[in-house]
Amino acid sequence: MRTEGRAKRLPRAVRERQIMDAAVDVFSRLGFHAASMDEISEVAGISKPMLYAYLGSKEELFATCIRREATRMMEAIATGVEPDQEPDVQLWSGLRAFFGFVGENRTSWMVLHRQASTQGGPFAVELTDMRSRAVSLVAALLTQSTKAPATKLEAESLAAALVGAGESLAEWWLDHPEEPAGVVAARLMNLVWMGFGDLVDGNVWHPPSRR
Amino acid sequence: MRTEGRAKRLPRAVRERQIMDAAVDVFSRLGFHAASMDEISEVAGISKPMLYAYLGSKEELFATCIRREATRMMEAIATGVEPDQEPDVQLWSGLRAFFGFVGENRTSWMVLHRQASTQGGPFAVELTDMRSRAVSLVAALLTQSTKAPATKLEAESLAAALVGAGESLAEWWLDHPEEPAGVVAARLMNLVWMGFGDLVDGNVWHPPSRR
DNA sequence: CCTGATACCTACTCGTGAGTAAGACTACTG
DNA sequence: CAGTAGTCTTACTCACGAGTAGGTATCAGG
Incomplete structure (x- = not known):
């Protein structure tokens, strides 16, 4: 689905919510280990470094x-x-x-x-x-x-x-x-x-x- | 602990039991994804190819x-x-x-x-x-x-x-x-x-x- | 003491996924 | 129209683990 090039610019608080929602979704479907940060970032509609910038490591996020x-x-x-x-x-x-x-x-x-x-x-x-x-x-x-x-x-x-x-x-x-x-x-x-x-x-x- | 060089030669049935015991132990401690075939083979006291020869893939073993x-x-x-x-x-x-x-x-x-x-x-x-x-x-x-x-x-x-x-x-x-x-x-x-x-x-x- | 056959090993390939470096785009502020 | 702070990206590095290739030791029977 990687259709979009660049994501719409949004304030940090909103992005963080989106990321959390995506993370809960992916973690619940795949489990902690099988879930990948790449997939979470894709579901959230942003790129991986944003995850790390906002929510820290995979463990912290979980x-x-x-x-x-x-x-x-x-x-x-x-x-x-x-x-x-x-x-x-x-x-x-x-x-x-x-x-x-x-x-x-x-x-x-x-x-x-x-x-x-x-x-x-x-x-x-x-x-x-x-x-x-x-x-x-x-x-x-x-x-x-x-x-x-x-x-x-x-x-x-x-x-x-x-x-x-x-x-x-x-x-x-x-x-x-x-x-x-x-x-x-x-x-x-x-x-x-x-x-x-x-x-x-x-x-x-x-x-x-x-x- | 890798002290032993080569394992004592044992009939297949006995080894399979040992491997199963080791697998249950490791899977229970680490979970399916976090458990590695390397660790299971080490706990069982044999080398990895034996696992695959006897019990097939990781999923089959589990x-x-x-x-x-x-x-x-x-x-x-x-x-x-x-x-x-x-x-x-x-x-x-x-x-x-x-x-x-x-x-x-x-x-x-x-x-x-x-x-x-x-x-x-x-x-x-x-x-x-x-x-x-x-x-x-x-x-x-x-x-x-x-x-x-x-x-x-x-x-x-x-x-x-x-x-x-x-x-x-x-x-x-x-x-x-x-x-x-x-x-x-x-x-x-x-x-x-x-x-x-x-x-x-x-x-x-x-x-x-x-x- | 040769000849399979079975148990067993070291030493790789190769994909996948966590985490990062380095920079580009946007928008506000003076 | 700078400058600077915050958002966002592509394109890597690097480790770890599943699975395999190819070879060595040991035993059982002739």
Whole structure:
């Protein structure tokens, strides 16, 4: 497609955004190692030295992508959750927000989770950081429940399990895009709140207001 | 370490095993792209042309690794699960077997799950295949329960969610190796069988016989 | 002790991709 | 219409890794 000769002159801030978008796209499709700076620059519509001038090395660029997308996601969840509600309602709104974000930002989720979790070193750190923020959120929700699990450590583990289940269900969802976000969220909600023991007896959890 | 000049002469079958072990090790540590055939040959204690003579190209080698490890794991689970028992006991034994395998084969699990799931194309196929076998197993377990979830599709989804939770909890476990396998398994068992709704009320699930 | 055959090696080719040098175009500012 | 700051390019260097050519050591049977 290399049809254009010289790119339109644009202010740095705008170019940086374009480059970041292109980088997220390419990293999510090919993975960190298989992605090349040449391809990213081509997708971004500029030449390679611009990449290095603005965003530094390949590793720096990737880390920057991860941080940006992680922040976007945590903000989406934070604004979606409804505090001062019953624990189950809080959990429900959080799950809705999470799956809503993933559904509308599949590429972001890929580069954020699928790629970052497999590249060791500095990248995993960013991910771990975001995950632990999410875990603390859920753990707080659990300990706040009246008859909470005995130890604080126990709550943390359960929260980690739930967050892990969410991550992994989102991962699974990538391969089954036909399901709507609400359905996936409700499924996980039922699983973790009611448990199979209740579900096989026909006891299901319902959101407070049917839409 | 290149101290040895020429390797001890060994029959082909033995060398192939050594090479496979080395490949799983290196792939799990570095990932598919970052792993080099040079390093694999060095770890295996032979020279590069032997790799190509015995196991073909890098892609073939990787695919062979995945297939071997997936088979090993499914066999471990199949022999661990106790059929003709109550659903919860069956699930419990399956979880024990699964986490037992992962705990004793961390590198296998890494190359199998973490690496294969991120390299597109032929590799993901092997993984998907193994996962769907696991899902069918759990789905059968659920539909066999007396008052099972309404539709067959519903059971499949829940099974997928559970398998996903297991995968992801195992993933999480890689970063928290201090926890014993039984504890991790029990935690997931409680989460998915009782649900948070019961757990916050103090209702927990107990294995049939305390050891 | 010759003769395959099989295990094994050193030493290359060759493509690809990260990162850079050196300069050209545009636009504002005096 | 300089001069200078910021945008953007072509055209390299250089390292690393996949895959191979061509040869050497060791064993098994005659």
